[in-house]
Every structure is written in C-alpha cells, then in structure tokens.
Amino acid sequence: MIQLIINGQPRHFDNLLNLQQLLEQMSLQNKRLAVERNGEIVPRSQFTEQPLFDGDRLEIVVAVGGG
Amino acid sequence: MDDFIIAGKRYSSRLLVGTGKYKDFNETRTAIEASGAQIITVAIRRTNIGQSPSEPNLLDILPPTQYTLLPNTAGCYTADEAIRTLRLARELLDGHSLVKLEVLGDAKTLFPNVVETIRAAEILVKENFQVMVYTSDDPIVAKQLEEIGCVAIMPLASLIGSGMGILNPWNLQIIIDNTQVPVLVDAGVGTASDAAIAMELGCDGILTNTAIACAQNPILMAQAMRKAVEAGREAYLAGRMAKKLYSASPSSPAEGILPAQAK
Numbered sequence: 001m002i003q004l005i006i007n008g009q010p011r012h013f014d015n016l017l018n019l020q021q022l023l024e025q026m027s028l029q030n031k032r033l034a035v036e037r038n039g040e041i042v043p044r045s046q047f048t049e050q051p052l053f054d055g056d057r058l059e060i061v062v063a064v065g066g067g
Numbered sequence: 068m069d070d071f072i073i074a075g076k077r078y079s080s081r082l083l084v085g086t087g088k089y090k091d092f093n094e095t096r097t098a099i100e101a102s103g104a105q106i107i108t109v110a111i112r113r114t115n116i117g118q119s120p121s122e123p124n125l126l127d128i129l130p131p132t133q134y135t136l137l138p139n140t141a142g143c144y145t146a147d148e149a150i151r152t153l154r155l156a157r158e159l160l161d162g163h164s165l166v167k168l169e170v171l172g173d174a175k176t177l178f179p180n181v182v183e184t185i186r187a188a189e190i191l192v193k194e195n196f197q198v199m200v201y202t203s204d205d206p207i208v209a210k211q212l213e214e215i216g217c218v219a220i221m222p223l224a225s226l227i228g229s230g231m232g233i234l235n236p237w238n239l240q241i242i243i244d245n246t247q248v249p250v251l252v253d254a255g256v257g258t259a260s261d262a263a264i265a266m267e268l269g270c271d272g273i274l275t276n277t278a279i280a281c282a283q284n285p286i287l288m289a290q291a292m293r294k295a296v297e298a299g300r301e302a303y304l305a306g307r308m309a310k311k312l313y314s315a316s317p318s319s320p321a322e323g324i325l326p327a328q329a330k
Contacts, residue, residue: 007113026116032126033114034159036151041158059113061155063125065095066110066141067085067227067276 002054019050022058033062069304071272073106073249074165074197074218076135080105081266082296083137083251085276089285092128098279099129101289106135108167108274110142111156136160137199139167144180146170146187153196166191167221167253167274169201177227177254181208185215192216201253204238206245213246220246221253221274224265228277230257233264243269259288259295266299267307 003012004022016022019042023029035042036059042050052058071078084104089095099107107129129136138156140149153166170187172180179202191198192215199219200212209220222242225231232255233239243250249271256262256275265273273296282288 032124034155041154061111062114063109064112065086065125066139067087067108
C-alpha cells in the first residue's frame with residue numbers, strides 16, 4: 001500500500017506501478033490533462049514510464065472556463 | 068483587408084472572449100459562437116477527482132482545432148505561480164505557446180502586481196512563450212513589457228469584472244500611441260458601447276468575459292459585442308470629424324429656405 005498526495009488530498013493505492021496506471025484507476029486516462037510530480041511536469045509521452053513512490057505529490061490539472 | 072495579427076498569426080475577429088461564469092457548457096458554446104471570437108481564454112485548475120468520467124470537459128465543447136486557446140494565470144499572485152501554471156498549460160495543450168499572463172496584487176480589486184508581472188514576462192519570453200500580458204494602464208510599464216518581448220499589451224480599462232467601462236481613455240491613448248505590438252483592452256468592459264469606445268481610441272482588440280457571461284441575455288450581448296468591436300474599428304479607420312465646441316454647422320443648405328409667410 002502506498003500513499004500519494006493528489007491535488008492536495010492523500011489517497012491510498014495497492015500495487016501501483018506507474019502514472020498511466022494511476023490515471024486508469026482514476027478513470028482519467030485519455031483526458032486532456034497535465035500532470036506535475038513533486039513539482040516537475042511529466043510529459044504525456046512518459047506516463048507509462050513514470051514510476052510512482054510512496055509520498056509522491058501529484059498535481060493533475062485541466063482547462064476550465066475562465067477570463 | 069484589415070486583419071488582426073497576434074504573434075504572426077492572422078485573425079479576422081478583434082474580439083477575444085473568456086469562457087468563465089456561464090450557466091452551462093451549452094450557453095458557453097452558443098455565446099462564444101455568437102461573439103465570432105477566434106481566440107478564447109481558459110483557466111488551468113486542479114481536476115475534480117470525484118467527478119464522473121463521462122462528464123464533458125471544456126475542451127470537448129471548444130476544441131483547440133476550432134479556436135486559438137489562450138490559457139491564463141488568473142488567481143496567481145506571484146511570478147512563480149504564473150510561470151508554473153503556464154508550463155502546465157503548455158503541456159496540456161501540446162506545446163501551445165500563446166498565453167495570457169496576469170499576476171494579481173490584491174484579492175479585493177484584482178489589480179495587477181506589475182513588478183511580479185514584469186518578472187514573470189521576462190522568464191516566459193526566455194522560455195519561448197508568446198505572452199499577451201494583462202497590466203495596469205501605466206504607459207511606462209506597458210513600454211517595459213513590450214521591450215521584454217510580450218506579443219500584446221493588455222491594459223485594464225477598469226477593474227476585472229467591474230463593468231465600469233473606460234475610466235481613463237487618456238492613458239489608454241498614450242499606450243496605444245507608444246506601442247508597436249497590438250494593444251487590447253482587457254478588463255472593465257461592461258457593455259457594447261465600452262468596447263466601441265476602446266476601439267475608436269485605436270485599440271487593436273478587446274478581451275471580455277463578464278460583460279457577456281453576466282448579461283441578462285449572454286447570447287444577445289455576445290452579438291452586440293461583436294458588432295461594437297467591428298463598428299468601433301471601422302470608425303477608428305474612418306477617422307472621426309473634428310470636435311467643434313460652440314461652432315455649429317448645419318448639414319442642410321443655407322440657401323433656398325422658404326421665407327416667413329406674411330401674416
């Protein structure tokens with residue numbers, strides 16, 4: 001079991017391997033989003049190669065209405 | 068043709084619109100279509116983790132293939148926050164580099180922090196962003212932002228979301244006269260006449276959100292804004308007549324007027 005801080009909220013996952021799998025578990029795969037891991041942007045092309053570790057802080061952002 | 072060029076790309080509409088504050092996505096899409104805008108602003112926010120996966124995304128209804136998306140830094144109070152937001156936006160939009168920079172200084176007035184804005188602009192330009200920058204109507208700051216390499220200078224006409232209109236046309240005029248890149252009024256437009264006044268001053272374009280989204284009928288106001296921006300631009304290009312205080316001049320011939328009838 002590992003704990004990730006996603007958008008400021010702690011969440012727990014079993015057997016997590018990489019970022020792509022996390023997004024799939026959260027039903028966020030194939031969405032237009034950008035991800036920052038511990039303050040560094042993870043390019044979309046590297047989602048499947050990006051391992052996640054206990055305590056990682058992730059920010060997952062999308063475009064919303066704004067002026 | 069009187070085309071409008073931003074960062075080397077040609078646009079036919081000089082009205083840029085925001086996508087916030089609408090009732091729903093359907094109203095957003097219909098109003099933006101009615102405005103004729105080709106460049107639309109979006110905000111970058113944390114995704115709502117709990118939301119249902121089938122819930123539509125803003126970019127599904129306003130696809131980047133159809134519009135030039137202008138990610139903004141609304142809500143950022145430091146250069147670092149704004150830069151971080153725009154780096155994420157560039158990743159989100161597949162390397163898209165045209166952005167709207169705004170760094171706020173005060174939560175009550177949403178007045179820009181021009182010191183942080185300049186700092187952010189310097190870094191973003193070095194990172195090859197094409198920066199359209201929201202600023203105060205200070206002509207010196209506007210000049211500095213242009214010298215840094217911003218692709219458009221966007222002074223406020225009055226406070227963001229206030230709808231107070233063009234409060235200092237004289238400063239705007241100085242900025243317009245001294246700037247080589249496009250100048251757009253961003254913030255303060257309340258209704259169509261405000262947009263027309265700004266365009267008559269010689270502004271290259273208008274960016275508005277609240278005036279359309281918070282009108283009683285946003286779709287109709289979007290149409291009105293489109294017409295006002297076009298009318299203001301044409302009036303500017305036409306060149307208005309000189310103002311003549313206390314110097315009336317009849318439009319009809321002075322000769323051949325029927326004499327007063329004898330009683």
